[in-house]
Amino acid sequence: MTLSAYLDETIALLRATQEHGLDGALDRAVDLTAAALTEGLPVLVCGNGGSASDAMHIAGELVGRFRRERRGLNVVALSANPAVLTAWANDYDYETVFSRQVEAHGRQGGVFIGISTSGNSKNVIAALHVAREMGMATVGLTGQGGGAMAELCDVLLDVPSRVTPHIQEAHICLYHLLCDRVEERVAQKTEY
């Protein structure tokens, strides 16, 4: 496939995402995330493979900075600690590597963000269950329809595709905008 053909696919999905009517869901995700972070409550993010990198990317933007000077925010990527991941997966199972960390770092009133292009990754689903039991708000970044995650997410940001790499590309646009708007909101409401 040529670069031009690949980018045509990407552009088509970004256009479809633009027309998919996600504005209200994004507004809700911003409200929930900004409210939690303003109170110092945790935002926990996880995913597998490329989405594990996306979880770390989000934490990097919000712990550090996106576009504005403001204080560091309580955002943790659950894919970021190899010792925790390998010990738990080795001693127990991979399905609970994220839910165990939600148990450890989650708080009532915090936000859990699960990223899965299929919407069906078992470890993300298990973490969503624990997040809900703990009284956290749940946000899903998924592909078309949200798969099994749909019914476990208070807010679903589903990209209208079933092609994993292109869904991930659209996810970056969604979470960069989420970070921009959360940062703007938190910067207004808190002292540096």
Ligand SMILES: O=C(CO)[C@@H](O)[C@H](O)[C@H](O)[C@H](O)COP(=O)(O)O
């Ligand atoms: O980055 C990619 C594909 O672009 C892969 O690493 C991909 O993330 C992995 O296959 C994941 O395990 C897919 O999981 P999910 O998105 O269905 O939850």
Ligand SMILES: [Zn+2]
């Ligand atoms: Zn990838």
